[in-house]
Amino acid sequence: MGSEGFYQEFEVFSKRTDTSPLQYQFSLLAPNRELALVMAQENFMRREPVADIWVVKRSDIRKMSLDEKQSLQRLDNKDYRTTKGYGYLKKKWRHYEQEMLDENEILSWGGLKKSE
Amino acid sequence: MSKPERKLIDEINPALTSLLYQLADDDFILAYRGSEWLGLAPHIEEDVAFSSISQDTMGHAAMFYQLLQDFGEGDVDHLAHGRKSSERKNAVLLEMVNGPGHYLSTAQYDWAFAVIRNYFYIQSKKIRMDSLKNSSYQPLAEVAVKVNMELYYHLLHWKTWFVQLMEAGGEARSRMEAAVKKTLADFGGVLSLGPLAKEMGEQGLIEEEEILKQRWFLMMKPIFESVNLTVSEADFAMKNGNGRKGEHTADLDAALSTLSEVYSADPAASW
Amino acid sequence: MSEATLYQEWTDEQKYAHFMKRIEVGEKIEADDWMPEDYRMTLIKLISMHGISEIMGALPEKEWVPKAPSLKRKLGIMAKVQDEMGHGQLLLRVAEDLMKPLGRTREDIMQDLFSGRLKFHNVFHMEAPTWGDAGLIGWLVDGAAIITQTNMLNASYGPYARALKRICAEEVFHAQHGEAIIMALAEGTEKQKVMVQDAVNRWWEALLMFFGPGDASTTGTSKQDITIKYKIRTKTNEDLRQDFFTKYIPRVLSLGLTLPDETMYFDQEKNLWVYKQPDWNKFKNIIKNNGPKSNERLSLRRTAYDTNKWVREALNTAN
Numbered sequence: 001m002g003s004e005g006f007y008q009e010f011e012v013f014s015k016r017t018d019t020s021p022l023q024y025q026f027s028l029l030a031p032n033r034e035l036a037l038v039m040a041q042e043n044f045m046r047r048e049p050v051a052d053i054w055v056v057k058r059s060d061i062r063k064m065s066l067d068e069k070q071s072l073q074r075l076d077n078k079d080y081r082t083t084k085g086y087g088y089l090k091k092k093w094r095h096y097e098q099e100m101l102d103e104n105e106i107l108s109w110g111g112l113k114k115s116e
Numbered sequence: 117m118s119k120p121e122r123k124l125i126d127e128i129n130p131a132l133t134s135l136l137y138q139l140a141d142d143d144f145i146l147a148y149r150g151s152e153w154l155g156l157a158p159h160i161e162e163d164v165a166f167s168s169i170s171q172d173t174m175g176h177a178a179m180f181y182q183l184l185q186d187f188g189e190g191d192v193d194h195l196a197h198g199r200k201s202s203e204r205k206n207a208v209l210l211e212m213v214n215g216p217g218h219y220l221s222t223a224q225y226d227w228a229f230a231v232i233r234n235y236f237y238i239q240s241k242k243i244r245m246d247s248l249k250n251s252s253y254q255p256l257a258e259v260a261v262k263v264n265m266e267l268y269y270h271l272l273h274w275k276t277w278f279v280q281l282m283e284a285g286g287e288a289r290s291r292m293e294a295a296v297k298k299t300l301a302d303f304g305g306v307l308s309l310g311p312l313a314k315e316m317g318e319q320g321l322i323e324e325e326e327i328l329k330q331r332w333f334l335m336m337k338p339i340f341e342s343v344n345l346t347v348s349e350a351d352f353a354m355k356n357g358n359g360r361k362g363e364h365t366a367d368l369d370a371a372l373s374t375l376s377e378v379y380s381a382d383p384a385a386s387w
Numbered sequence: 388m389s390e391a392t393l394y395q396e397w398t399d400e401q402k403y404a405h406f407m408k409r410i411e412v413g414e415k416i417e418a419d420d421w422m423p424e425d426y427r428m429t430l431i432k433l434i435s436m437h438g439i440s441e442i443m444g445a446l447p448e449k450e451w452v453p454k455a456p457s458l459k460r461k462l463g464i465m466a467k468v469q470d471e472m473g474h475g476q477l478l479l480r481v482a483e484d485l486m487k488p489l490g491r492t493r494e495d496i497m498q499d500l501f502s503g504r505l506k507f508h509n510v511f512h513m514e515a516p517t518w519g520d521a522g523l524i525g526w527l528v529d530g531a532a533i534i535t536q537t538n539m540l541n542a543s544y545g546p547y548a549r550a551l552k553r554i555c556a557e558e559v560f561h562a563q564h565g566e567a568i569i570m571a572l573a574e575g576t577e578k579q580k581v582m583v584q585d586a587v588n589r590w591w592e593a594l595l596m597f598f599g600p601g602d603a604s605t606t607g608t609s610k611q612d613i614t615i616k617y618k619i620r621t622k623t624n625e626d627l628r629q630d631f632f633t634k635y636i637p638r639v640l641s642l643g644l645t646l647p648d649e650t651m652y653f654d655q656e657k658n659l660w661v662y663k664q665p666d667w668n669k670f671k672n673i674i675k676n677n678g679p680k681s682n683e684r685l686s687l688r689r690t691a692y693d694t695n696k697w698v699r700e701a702l703n704t705a706n
Contacts, residue, residue, distance in 0.1 A: 006159075006699040007493050026553075027480050028161045029493060031280075031702035035162075038276045041269075042165040043476060046469075047557075063419065066394045151452045151461070154468055155445040156687075158695035160476045160493075167469035171462055178458045193457045217690070220450055221683055224694045281701055288701030371453075378456035378518045385576050387456035387518070387568075 009058040010036040012044055015051045022054065033057065123320060125252045128187045131315035132253055134205065135322060136187075138310060138360060139244070140180035141206035144196055145368070146237060147174035148375055149210070152219040158227050165273060169234075172266045179259045186255070197379040201364045201372055207305035208359040209233060211368040228288075228295035231281060235274035236299055236336075240306050242267045243331045244322065252320035275339065282343035296345065304352040307332065310360030394421075410618050415545030418484040429613050430544055431485050438478030439500050440508035445471040446684045447511055451521035463564050467525060470557045477550040484546065501689050503676050510593045512678025519572055519582035523590050525565025527635060531597045533558045534631045543618040573642040580643075587639065588647045595665040596673075598628040632660040 010033065012025040025044040030036035036055040045053075064072075079085035083103060090100040099105070125132060150170030157163035181192040189195060204211075210233070215226035245267060248260035281288045309316055309325045317324045333349070340347050357363035378387065397405070402421045409416065416422055445468050452468055455461040483493055499505035510528050515521060536555055542548045572579040601624055602611070614620050622630070632653075639646065651662045672678075676685065 005492075006703045026477060026550075027484075028476065029159075029480070029483075030161060031699075031704075034276050035280065035702070038273050039161040039165045042168040043161055043473060044553075046164075046168065046466075046473070066420065148453055151465055154452055154465065155442075155449050155472060156691040156695075158698035160442065160472060160479065163472045164469055164476060167465060167472070171465050171469070174458065174462055174465070178462075181458070196458050197456070215694075219453065220446075221687055222690060223687060224690060227695055227698050281698070284701035286701065287697050291697060375453050375461075377454045378451075381456075382576060382578065385579060386571055386574075387460060 006031045008032065008036075010040075010055045011058055011061065012036075012040045013054040013056065014040070014045060015053075016049055018051050020051070022052075027058065030055075123252055124254055125319055125321065126254075129315075129319070131312040131319055132256075132321055133184065133187065133189065134310055134312045134360075135316055136180055136184050136256070137205040138207075140177050140184065140195065141204050141359075142177075142210055142237075142241070142306075143173045143180065144177035145204075145206045145371065146210040146234070147171075147177060148371060149212075149214055150234075152214055152223075153225060153230065156219075156223055156225055166230075169270050169273060172270065176263045176266075179263065183255055183259065193379065194383070197376040198383060201368045202362045204359065204362065204364060204368065204372075205310065206359050206368075207302070207308070208354065208356045208363070208365060208368075209299060209302035209306055210237065211359070211364060211371060212302070212356070213367050213370075226291075226295065228281065228291040229298060231274060231277045232292065232295040232299045234270075235278045236303060237306055238267060238270045238274055239335055240328075240332050242271060243328050243335070247323045247328060248321075250320075251322060256321070279339070279343055282345065293345075296347070297351075300347065300351040301353050301355040304354040305357075305359050307352060308354070308358065308360050310358075410543045413541075414543075415548065416543055417545050418487075425613065426617050427485055429610060429617065430547065430619070431482055433610065433614065433619070434478055434485065434547055435482040435496055435499075436506055436508070438475050438482055439496065439505055440511060441471050441475035441478060443500075443507040443511045443684060443688065445475070446687060447513065447515040447680070448521055448524055450515055451518060454518070455521070456518065460568070463567075464521065464525075467561055467564050470561065474550075474554045474557070477553060478547075481544075481546045481550050497692055501685065501692075506674045506676075509596045509670055509673045509678070510590075511684070512673045512676070512681045513590070513593050514679050516589075517582050517586065518568075519579075519586035520589065522565055522568030522572060522583065523586040525561055526569045527565070527587075527590060527594055527639075528597070529558055529561040529565055530635055531594055531631050533562060534627050534634070535598065538622050538627060539620045541618075542620065547619075569642070573644065583642075584644055587644050591647045592665045592669075594631075595628065595662070596667075596670045598631065599624040600667055600670070601625045601628075629660055632662070636660070 007029040008031060009027055010030055011027050013022045014025055015022050025040075028036060028039060028043055030039060033055055037053065040053050040055055041050055090102075093100050147170045150166065150173065153163075154167055154170070155163060157166050177196065178192060181195045184190075184195055185192050190198070212233075214230060215224050217223040217225070242264070245260045245264040249257055249264065251257040251260065278292075281292050307325065307329045309322070309328075313325045316322050322328075329349075329352075336347070356365050394402075403423055406416070406420075406422060406426075416426075448464065448468050448471070452461070452464050455464045479493060479496060482496065483491075486492070486495070496505060500507070510524075510531075515524060533555065536551050536558065540548060540551050540555060542551065569583055572583045599611075611623055615623070636646070648663045651660065653659070654661050673681070676682070
């Protein structure tokens with residue numbers, strides 16, 4: 001399909017709620033992006049809540065070839081990037097009679113007031 | 117806008133029922149026309165989108181019929197399926213066929229007419245709902261708030277088609293202009309509140325007809341200008357009759373016999 | 388990829404072996420991936436027929452959309468037929484992406500439909516003369532469709548599997564929509580009961596045909612083997628027909644309805660339904676667009692497509 005014509009390809013993405021990530025839905029044909037946008041919700045999200053919609057012209061997307069996808073592989077030797085590499089701290093903190101501040105603990109801090 | 121003190125209406129009266137019949141019948145018959153389009157739109161993706169709008173619109177009709185049912189006017193299915201043409205209060209524009217041919221075999225429906233009729237009507241409906249949010253009949257005000265929610269999409273959808281086809285020039289432009297002319301010739305009926313318009317205003321059910329009409333103009337003017345289209349008030353007419361008075365065309369009779377075919381086979385049966 | 392060379396430098400044999408290995412281990416093939424020609428052509432044929440059948444399938448039910456007997460039924464059937472168009476959209480998009488390397492587009496699909504080169508499903512050539520037919524299509528034709536479609540939910544072709552997942556989720560609503568209409572009729576007046584029974588009688592043969600012939604000896608060709616080889620589906624036509632009987636016959640009978648095949652019974656020993664074969668010559672004829680409603684429906688589709696041509700031409704430029 002060329003860049004001209006009624007049947008242009010658009011990819012449709014949407015967010016279910018304000019806080020949810022953008023999710024891929026499906027593709028549709030439309031003559032331009034205004035009409036693509038106007039048709040997107042009813043084609044793919046007739047029965048679910050939607051908070052936002054993006055339509056992207058497919059020809060604007062740079063995809064990977066099969067060969068390029070090989071560049072996505074990596075070795076499983078990067079513990080130093082994750083908490084996995086620091087697990088031994090738990091035992092050490094215990095020695096100081098302190099709890100380890102792990103992911104669960106730290107991510108729970110955001111909403112707390114002092115009086116909790 | 118300063119609001120006059122709102123005295124609530126809670127009794128059935130002719131102005132109120134007349135208004136409810138107009139609102140219900142307008143939506144019902146236009147949704148019916150939309151349902152005939154199903155499967156026949158210019159584009160598959162559009163077919164799906166258009167059908168949602170027709171469903172929404174029929175859902176709105178059902179809500180207005182429900183308000184009538186609550187007044188003891190009969191059940192909603194009778195109101196939608198069992199009333200004669202002369203009892204219907206919809207604007208004639210909304211009953212007109214989609215184009216030549218039958219919906220099952222030879223349909224040659226006019227997309228330009230679909231776009232213009234729906235766009236112009238939805239804009240007028242939006243203005244009515246905005247006004248009805250302050251209606252002195254509280255249950256109607258509540259329905260108007262709900263209905264209004266879905267009209268943003270309807271408007272965006274039809275406006276997009278309107279602008280794009282108007283700007284396309286050539287054959288599209290001339291088809292669109294012909295459809296504008298055809299729509300305006302009966303658009304007076306859409307903007308009319310019927311013989312009891314004055315009473316509706318006095319009771320605070322809805323604002324005056326003239327105010328609503330001017331508001332429609334005000335909303336549409338920049339769009340018309342952007343596509344280089346001239347529309348004047350003198351163009352509004354009721355060429356094919358005043359539906360608010362129960363005057364209708366043969367198109368409505370044919371539609372009623374189709375839409376009530378199964379219902380009428382046995383109105384007492386459960387379907 | 389164990390070879391040291393780039394994938395794009397592989398021979399077709401290497402690519403084929405790699406492709407088959409991916410399928411074996413349950414990987415999904417995507418639109419831009421290399422695929423053997425017969426895989427692509429089989430998918431194009433299967434999915435474009437499936438997609439266009441959804442679009443044509445909207446027409447027999449469309450008759451009953453404006454006529455549905457209550458506001459609730461009108462809304463329900465509108466939503467249902469809308470879904471059929473929506474399923475057509477999903478499937479045609481999948482087929483169009485497969486055809487793209489061949490330079491073919493939706494326009495070609497429509498033209499192939501009109502010329503008779505692209506067939507649509509036998510059931511959608513049939514008449515639907517009463518409201519009972521509208522219910523029956525929703526209940527049993529959609530029921531049959533659910534059986535065939537769920538059989539391909541794990542298809543090796545990723546985009547098809549994903550479209551089917553969306554479709555099957557909506558089919559659950561369709562089935563219930565159909566059941567609701569049928570139950571109201573089956574529990575209704577004498578006239579209504581007759582209406583459902585007539586619809587069952589009218590649709591029975593078409594429902595048997597829906598799953599296709601048992602093997603190639605019946606009609607001369609069959610795509611069953613190739614679709615199974617490439618893990619597009621797992622069960623044969625006959626397996627699916629038997630599944631349909633098992634799921635639906637007890638329900639049909641429980642509503643006090645009868646089947647128009649007195650010879651039919653369940654053979655406990657063989658664990659199979661024994662039934663009278665439909666007339667497969669009639670089937671061949673129907674799908675060649677010689678069914679009772681083939682011409683009228685094709686003509687409606689063509690007229691609508693041609694009448695609206697100006698719209699597609701008016702917006703025929705990129706944004």
